[in-house]
Amino acid sequence: MKRTFCLLSGILLSATLLNAQKVTRWVNPFIGTGAVESSLSGNNYPGATVPFGMVQLSPDTRKAPDWAQASGYDYNDHTIFGFSHTRLSGTGAADLIDILLLPTTDGRNQSNFSHKQESAHPGYYQVLLTDDNINAELTATTHVGLHRYQFPTGADAQVILDIDHSANKGSWGRRIINAQIRIVNSTTVEGYRIITGWAKLRKIYFHIEFSKVILSSAMSDGDRKYKDVSVINGTNLLATLHFNVADGNALISKVALSPVSIENARLNMAKEVPEWNFDAIASEAETKWEKALSKINVKGTDLQKELFYTALYHAMVQPNTMSDVNGEYMAADYTTRHLPEGETHYSTFSLWDTFRAAHPLYNLIQPDREADFVKSMIRQYDYYGYLPIWQLWGQDNYCMIGNHSIPVIVESIMKGIPHLDNEKAYEAIHNSLLTPHPNFPVETWEKYGYMPENRQSQSVSITLEQAYDDWCAAQLAKKLGKNEDYTRFVKRSEFYRNLFNSTSGFFQPKDNKGNWIEPFDPYKYGANGGYPFTEGNAWQYLWYVPQNIPALIQLIGGDKAFAGKLDTFFTTHHQSGELNDNASGFVGQYAHGNEPCHHVAYLYNYVGQPWKAQKYISHIIDSFYNDSSSGYVGNDDCGEMSSWYVFSAMGFYPVNPTSGIYVIGTPVLEESAIKLANGKIFTVKAPRKTADEIYIQSARLNGKTYSKTYITHQDIMNGSTLEFKMGKKPSSWGKSPSDRPLYTAYN
């Protein structure tokens, strides 16, 4: 499955020379950018961005990216259509892909390229456009993309500005509503486009400055073509700008974006990139990444460090800044609003994915940003009446199921993230749970005590995931003394029981009369509607009671039955009908390529078989993460696949992120040290003599023997040191019932 190629060596060579001490050198932005043979791609992109930036400036190798190449780039392609400024990382659906620039010498709107003449590191991307022999370099600040194009001597230097280019117009009713390109003066171009798509309505204003004078221009709106006009309005706009590059210097373009206004795009540039020093900006970008990535310092093999820091990098390319430098943003009611001083508005919340491990990771290494993420989610509540499901460009696209802003917010409050208004957050959670919205008919939920499939499709998956969200809300209700609400939500958090069929041993769909819906096939996959299971099957959803694994064990018949069922799960290769596209990375029925299974290997700890958790987690890490262009075994899903890796490679994972408990897996890194916001450092040490020492033999927490198969958030925040002795054989470590993970750390 793994193709040998030279990414790592190329990266290492340049990185070693320049930045021997930096962890950014371990990031390989090409990981996840293209399928290898029959594998899936992470749907990542190799371009330039800063942590949590608005701009993701990257090459587009697809004219109209859609599902499979949602980021706009596929490592298997050989043609670049230009460099556009926004995109999603790792999603299964495409959107954004705004404001494309392409340098050319003959007006052609694409060029071949070769990976041999392409390079990237955090905040920087470079490629030789071989058709015209133009070297293109990209870097970025939060709101500004910088392009540096070195044209061949004597060339007719042109830049195509294509603001029609977008994700596939055949999806989501995508359509440009109106757009403008205006040549403001001999070095400045401005404009906007208003577009509807996966994000219902986006306004993208841009302000572009060039380091050289525009000699002449041609603009078009589809068939309407004009030479040297100052402004064009329409829907399919493109400009070709000619420059004098006779001095041999590169042409630099600075492209500032704003979701609010052209004036704000100008302000964003004035604040972030007033000068023309491309190298300084690229260096700043790398410094920002260095700061963000070095929150965790690890020791391990070069490959381990490459995979770890690339995963950590992918986890932090979103959520994305959505406010301008002056604090203005487009609110969820399509008005322009102003933030309180010092706050930033963020979006790109792929919550069905990211509540599991990405937000727990942000809570550890980006607590201030996590506070802004939570506030940004609550801002949606202010205008929608409920919290985000899947929020893109500040609006909900209702993708997937559940109300997984709730675990994110509750986790953040429980973990003491600063600057949050607990009462306001609770109001948002409470009202989200009592206000029906797509895939959440609350009165049906409370009336039946489950989702009947004939009332609400994806009923089993929703029942399981919603029960978890209700549990999270109950914990906050309890903390805030809302006892009546606590009782209501705790009751709802138990609704998963009503779909457990003790005869079959699975969660199964019922109709509104309470009858099991037959026939039932635990191997059969659903997608996103029309079937009781979401992007998975009954086997995969069997394990989704993270709020109360002991209760799930009891339902399934006790420790032995549960462990046996886990064994069957990881070893049964049967398949019924078509797989869902998102199902991949199989270990029996376990599918690491999608999120519902991500916690399952850790569940062995709850029945006294931690060595099996270690075995499967080790297998998953080894099998499903690599440094090829494929990289991941499925979509990275806005950094969720990456965040699983970050936690698991360090040796622990938030099975229930809201509980304050992290369950121990098998650390593959020799050492990991998390620099916490409180100034303390949490360290995990797990030296292995050989790579096959995957089993924990013993552990010490702060020097004391430690046999529990979990740690608490407080252990981490105390700056503890957790040391493991690893071995090739399973040991008896962690097998005692008293070693099993706690229900919650907060009782």
Add this chain to the structure above:
Amino acid sequence: MKRTFCLLSGILLSATLLNAQKVTRWVNPFIGTGAVESSLSGNNYPGATVPFGMVQLSPDTRKAPDWAQASGYDYNDHTIFGFSHTRLSGTGAADLIDILLLPTTDGRNQSNFSHKQESAHPGYYQVLLTDDNINAELTATTHVGLHRYQFPTGADAQVILDIDHSANKGSWGRRIINAQIRIVNSTTVEGYRIITGWAKLRKIYFHIEFSKVILSSAMSDGDRKYKDVSVINGTNLLATLHFNVADGNALISKVALSPVSIENARLNMAKEVPEWNFDAIASEAETKWEKALSKINVKGTDLQKELFYTALYHAMVQPNTMSDVNGEYMAADYTTRHLPEGETHYSTFSLWDTFRAAHPLYNLIQPDREADFVKSMIRQYDYYGYLPIWQLWGQDNYCMIGNHSIPVIVESIMKGIPHLDNEKAYEAIHNSLLTPHPNFPVETWEKYGYMPENRQSQSVSITLEQAYDDWCAAQLAKKLGKNEDYTRFVKRSEFYRNLFNSTSGFFQPKDNKGNWIEPFDPYKYGANGGYPFTEGNAWQYLWYVPQNIPALIQLIGGDKAFAGKLDTFFTTHHQSGELNDNASGFVGQYAHGNEPCHHVAYLYNYVGQPWKAQKYISHIIDSFYNDSSSGYVGNDDCGEMSSWYVFSAMGFYPVNPTSGIYVIGTPVLEESAIKLANGKIFTVKAPRKTADEIYIQSARLNGKTYSKTYITHQDIMNGSTLEFKMGKKPSSWGKSPSDRPLYTAYN
């Protein structure tokens, strides 16, 4: 063609009792609302609005109005679907139609009604919904619609709030992008909808208050249905609200709109309708109309007064206020902007129609508003780079041809409309004329000296109309001392000559090689593209050189040839192929149902045959305006057909609005008196002993014998009195060459 019905008598009865002195009593809002037999409809509506208001609150008798019932109402229908708050008056295409309310007692979403139980006067509409026996009354302020529903005793009083209802979603790619209904408290509902359609992007925010408590509610988004929820987001939203009306009092609903935000909708209501006095608001609305309509006081028959004041009313239901009471508006770049103190932002500029007579009328009776209209047009220039073609909801839909903001703005400056910035206005005009945009490829224009049909369709119509716009720009250039520009634009204003085929005696299309395109058929109609003529034929466009009729006369071969050609025009009934839908109201080839011919009858004055002008104008007035529901012989086109009537009934018409010259036709009113903003009154007297005294025998201006067939704007502004002696036979009045209309009053 005229069906006898009781509108007038019904109106007069109530009006006479209440408002014996008011001119509003002469307005019949049902005129123009429905075809009679094979006639066309004016596409007007009978509902409640105030002069130039944002709200047009009127019954919708169509579920999804489109071309033929663009206003949402057809007098021939028997079913009302509810009352929505915005619409267009007299257009050929539908849009707006926002926020529909329908009272019901059984949840049905429509009701029968009868014209016998329906009434309307300016600012007020009433109908009995016969299915449920609910009396519904409507009134409005600029931003707020008021509904008063009297339910039957003991009824289950319900109001359906339908924010999915719109113009036909099959046209203009119309689609609701996002929408919300929120029940804020027991008497308040708010929300918005974002919609794309003929206007590219509209945001309509609403704030609704009810005089009674909402007992219960049901909301739906298509198939998604919920009871008693506080908020719903989606695209196809509807709410059913139940009220307790046991006290027997009517339910009043106040609906405030804003194009900017819900907060602004609240402000609009707080400013305009803080209380619950429906009758007071209806009375205020009527007072506003009385003030606007009584700018012209006329004497004549009751029918003449009914037609005149209804026409004057229809001329002033648009352009529409687009800014909120706090001065905020959505600018043409989709940002929210703030107006200078004291200004109002307007839109609905159907300029291909309204530059002819509607704006000249506003210049006389609404000069302050005309100043705001001009400023509003210039605001589009600020964001588009050129002035409006057809502006709706603050954005251009590029409907029709020409750059007819230019005559409007130049006319206003020439006539001394206050508060205009001449240099800024000139900049907007200049740049509009040098910046290509849809239907105006300026480099083609200047390169060829005409539009070649194989480069720009509708080439002959555009060439003629654009030449006029260039002439207007030249006049302003001259006034402002821009001599180089003057030369350039005057040259362009002569380009019509390049398409005159002296062999055929018609303006004919050429290709880019300069060859006449054959075959040529002067009777064949074009529509809106794909043919050299726009909504007309070569006969109708032959006359469009308003800037220089003497030159046109020379082209055609002198006075005699010109007069002969006019005679042929008005008497030849030949037809080739299909008529354009907009062609109707024929007198030979003359078609009063559309605008290109509107000035033609007046042209007889230019060749010494004023009696023929009088004859045909009299015929047009008599034949094509009536008090049936049809009313007009074609679409009223945002008051343009009405404005022709207002001028022509008074006895003069702005053949070239920018020239300061009004050409005399045949006054049908006994007396008309225009109250001017300078405090003076311009009076036309034309007593007739019998209706067939259509010919002017002699005239006096300020008591002095007057034989000229025109007056100047200065004559009007001086508060002159123009008296006519009328007779049954043509006279020699105005026949002398020296009596012919001047080229311009400003030289």
